[in-house]
Amino acid sequence: MKITDVKLTVVGIPRTTGFVSKHVIVELFTDDGITGIGEMSDFSHLPRYSLDVVDLTASLKMILVGKNPFDISLINKELVSNYPEMMFYYEKGNFVRNGVDAALHDLCAKALNISVADLIGGRMQDKIKVCFPIFRHRFMEEVEENLEVVRKRLAQGFDVFRLYVGKNLDADEAFLDGVKREFGGKVKIKSLDLSHLLGWKEAVQAVKRLSAYDFQMVESPALQNDFEGLHQFRMKMDHLVSEHVWSFRQLSEMIKHDSVDIFNISPIFIGGLTAARKAAAAAEVAGKGCLLGTTQELSIGTAAMAHLGASLVNLNYTSDPTGPELYTGDVVKQGVRYEDGYLIVPGRDKPGFGMELDRDLIARYQVEDLSWGDVSVHQLQDRTSQTKA
Structure with a gap:
């Protein structure tokens, strides 16, 4: 062939x-x-x-x-x-x-x-626990909007959330307080994601301020490729520290500096399923945990991650791929499914990823190029179309 x-x-x-x-x-x-x-x-x-x-x-x-x-x-x-x-x-x-x-x-x-899961090692599981993202607060009035997101998604079965933080700590704290007061133990915060916005010393202060509330881990609490800074943050914090993997050199440096507890592995950021499997194997050898990260993919990309996660022996933390729930459309005839806060691994009865393109949907959403036009920096960072300055 x-x-x-x-x-x-x-x-x-x-x-x-x-x-x-x-x-x-x-x-x-x-x-x-x-x-x-x-x-x-x-x-x-x-x-x-x-x-x-x-x-x-x-x-x-x-x-x-x-x-x-x-x-x-x-x-x-x-x-x-x-x-x-x-x-x-x-x-x-x-x-x-x-x-x-x-x-x-x-x-x-x-x-x-x-199925792809069988191609790359076989299924260890048929569903993967995932969390729903709460995007970064820039303004205090967004707190109630995000609490409404929690209400809506909890009703759909998502009981674990990750919170992007670091631009407005007052709003971040108000949101966490609102979650605690309204939902108590019904809702868990998996992580505070700082997205490399702060240096590690500033991140220490920010996380200490928010540590009155329960969360499992802190993600990306240093500037990109500051491996020593990540290590210093980790040594000063009681919470687990995770970081995305975007190159094998970076992966090697994080292992060398003992920078993190958990590798956040996503095929999109490391360059494919082949590279992601290598990164997961390196994490296993180094004695580190793994979770599946995301850029918020459509169903094809999410299905690829589901098959990857199904085949890993060391996927031991709640993962992130909920992209199809964040879009108003898709390009396949039947998208991936979520049940009770789990991503269901597709393809038991279909080969490959178990996805079939829908030509009508592709025609509806097709555009000419990858340019952005007048989209602002904060829109690119926070994935919003809000126009507040």
Whole structure:
């Protein structure tokens, strides 16, 4: 079997906040008539530059056409040569490699008539506990809006939440106090996510202030790639510390500096399922915990993470992938499902990821390019369309 063509389709799908996230749907065609699908998820991030999709398509055709899709390691090696790791959280090359690698896995599993989870090691579980995100407060009036999010999502079965913090600590504290007063033990806060907004010393002060409330871990409490700062924060805190993994050099430095307790692993940030499995194995060897992170993917990207998580022996913390719940649309005929706060791993009765493209939905959401127009910095950071200054 050989890859005969590559198709990239850009879609722009609104979140419930009104912010439009752009994704690239990947299709790999073969001479056997089997098509693999993947997702380059949520390009609408800083840094503020975009890729030319026509040029990207031509480049990927040069790399992929004529290749045996089962040569996943060899293809990934060539992808890294063309789209290298850059030690940056939202590096667009990682997004590209993730979408292609996902499509390769979907294609190979379909060729074997098995699920991707079975292709990469077999299922350890059929559902994955997840948490719902509460986006960062900039204004005090957003506290009640976010408490309403908790009410709504708790009624849907989501009882664990992660809170982005660090821009308005008064509002963060008011929200945590509101959760404690209204919901008590019915709701758990998994993490406070500082998203590298503060240096580690400032993060220590912020987390100490919020430590009167219950939460399990702190995420990204130092500037990007400040491994010593992460270590210093960890030594001064009683809470567990987690960090996203976005390159193998960064992963190595975090292990070397003993910077974290938990590796937050997401294929989109490390560059695909192949790389994510390596990162999870490194965490296991280093005696660190794992959780699945997210950029808030559509159903294809979320299904890929579900299959990854189902196959890991060391997925030992509540994970983050709830992207499909945050969008007003999708591109597949039947999206991933959530039940009682769990992501259900799809594909027991379908090969690959268990996802089928819906051409009508793709046509509805298709856009020309990955540019942002006049979207502001705070909108890119906080994933909101609010216009408050």
